[in-house]
Amino acid sequence: MKGNLIYGQSGGPTSVINASAAGVFLEALSHSAEIEKVYAAHHGIVGILQEDFFDMGQEDPQELKLLKQTPSSALGSCRYKLAALEDDETDYARILEVFKKYNIRYFFYNGGNDSMDTCSKVSQYLRSKNYDCRVIGVPKTIDNDLAVTDHCPGYGSAARYIATTLMEIYQDATVYDAGQITFVEIMGRHAGWLAAASAVAAAQGCGPDLIYLPERVFDLEKVIADIQEVYDRKGKVIVCFSEGVKTADGKFIPELDPQADLSVDAFGHKQLGGAAETLAKIVGTRIPTKIRAIELSLMQRCAAHLASERDVEDSFRAGQAAVQAALAGKTDIMIGFARPDQGAYQTQIQEIPLEVVANAEKKLPDAWINAAGNGLEEPFLDYIMPLISGQPERILDPHGLPRFARLKFVQAGQKVDK
């Protein structure tokens, strides 16, 4: 099908989402017989609604390649959520209008499960209006919580950051001739994939003693007993936990502090954070020793200098595969990854129906968490090691600082203010 392509980025950025963008752009630009223009929406779906998008054919291909080592969403992201189709058609009608105006026949959306839901709804609407457009989801989330796919682009790099950083924190946090308890707060609202990555450091002999995930109830008294036991034995304790762990009565850690102020974001999610500080405060009243609270914060999703080589390649291939699938006539799928049943790990592209992944969440298999609920089992390490492997070759600036892609952002839409 001849027409134009538009690509957008959505949700929280990762170290490698731009590698997927590079895969989409470079692949699409090499099929000019079918794909005439390659557009990138500014701030995801918002850019489409506002006709704010760029002509990627005007960019220097070398700079597009540098997107592979440029963290965060180079095209700008958004957290805008489309209304349910049955409630309000306005945005959908506007998208159709824009797609018609610019002859968009390929729509690629790069994000997590919220974004796959957006893709799915848009495609459904376009089909109902008999507008022919191939809609493909390109996965992206450090959270690794998308259904069906073996893993998500973004996870391996965040996990490599977490494993490396925990190894380094271990060296630092165990250095004094005095007791110390160190709490490390890691992202992950509902699934513990990221905090679990700290088990890689532990397996190297320099990592956390205790790891708590949202897959298990966070029992504060049990946690304090765990910490006390390690402290009595070693004098130093490193505790990693997901920001999203909850007590039996559904409270997040910051809610255990009576002074906590909790607000919700545009998606109705509670704004977490400060959980390590809260834990430090509470445990400090029970175990009198030096206590440190560390939050890995944005660094875990933007530290491209520690991206995993496999993750960069997987992300790039996901972008390429999306274009190839669309050209082969596919639509309403997300590009995912399968894992070989046996033998050494290798990347295998898998096409997954959007409706299966939209809004679904994948948690850690129960058997990968230890019986005490404070550590990971061997099968988790077997799973994660291929994903975090390899230091990618990187082009640095003459001083050894990162060299990010420098895009021209040639405006191609008739931008309207909204």
Place this chain on the structure above:
Amino acid sequence: MKGNLIYGQSGGPTSVINASAAGVFLEALSHSAEIEKVYAAHHGIVGILQEDFFDMGQEDPQELKLLKQTPSSALGSCRYKLAALEDDETDYARILEVFKKYNIRYFFYNGGNDSMDTCSKVSQYLRSKNYDCRVIGVPKTIDNDLAVTDHCPGYGSAARYIATTLMEIYQDATVYDAGQITFVEIMGRHAGWLAAASAVAAAQGCGPDLIYLPERVFDLEKVIADIQEVYDRKGKVIVCFSEGVKTADGKFIPELDPQADLSVDAFGHKQLGGAAETLAKIVGTRIPTKIRAIELSLMQRCAAHLASERDVEDSFRAGQAAVQAALAGKTDIMIGFARPDQGAYQTQIQEIPLEVVANAEKKLPDAWINAAGNGLEEPFLDYIMPLISGQPERILDPHGLPRFARLKFVQAGQKVDK
């Protein structure tokens, strides 16, 4: 002078203090005619008092070389402060006793200005008792606040971490189509060298908009006005500041929060931290937008994977130079670095009397801070760029994780419990 050598590490760890240890060990072990045994004290001066030290001649030289890429204090650190000599001689007498027992004739202490004070006092005491021992300080501090020397080993790597991380945070913190203010808290109690390193990111076009250092009074109303001005213009603001900034009436940021709990450490320093959260809370009541608080925490002093090549080499050379100076009969000096008056930067070793550096603190030159007190001037960039330069070659484990030195720690002292 024939005898044995003891080396110890003190104070907060850095990414490269072990590179200095490697320099001392490898150089000293190559002079076995004069230096018979090379000992390393466990936990610095505490290890000497307790006869808890290791025989470094028993280690695999390859592992000693790997100390160049192993962060934190591999021999263990301490924050133990000797009493003033006039107040209490007990520890000094004990050190003399241990030095005599093990025929220690070379004493190397690796630390910041507190440690140089320790060196100086110990040397003074040994001399007063006619015990011949060469005492050399090896500098180490991410704070870069030692007097006379152009820069301190440890600073370049922490600065490279800060510059790189701020470039990555910039990518992330400016990605949404909505306002955001991001506060980044950086170490530095009295001098702003570390927070100033974020200006390197700004000079690359992706860094903080505002930088506040303890060299200038922290005027909260002025700071909020600065933020408001940038916010109105750009919609996104990144603010870096030293944890040690103080208001005109001497208050640290956490003290501006009425709920703050402030305790002091063994050196009588206030325990800071949580300043970014406090600022976020205060500014959030004045500028209603999304606000993020980030603390670079321990990572800025232990992220060896981002060490600067020059810093690793300078640190190693400082260790070597200490041994060479001692063998040449020098004592009561700290190894420092001079900067060529003109021409391209190159490392020049400088020997500085201990009494000049003990307890002295070097701040940023006033002319390097801009008139508004919220940014850095060009001469600072000229100063810092050579120090943060270069990505060192690193040996990684087969998965691309860090490979730290694995030492045997062969006990060589008759350890006593204290």
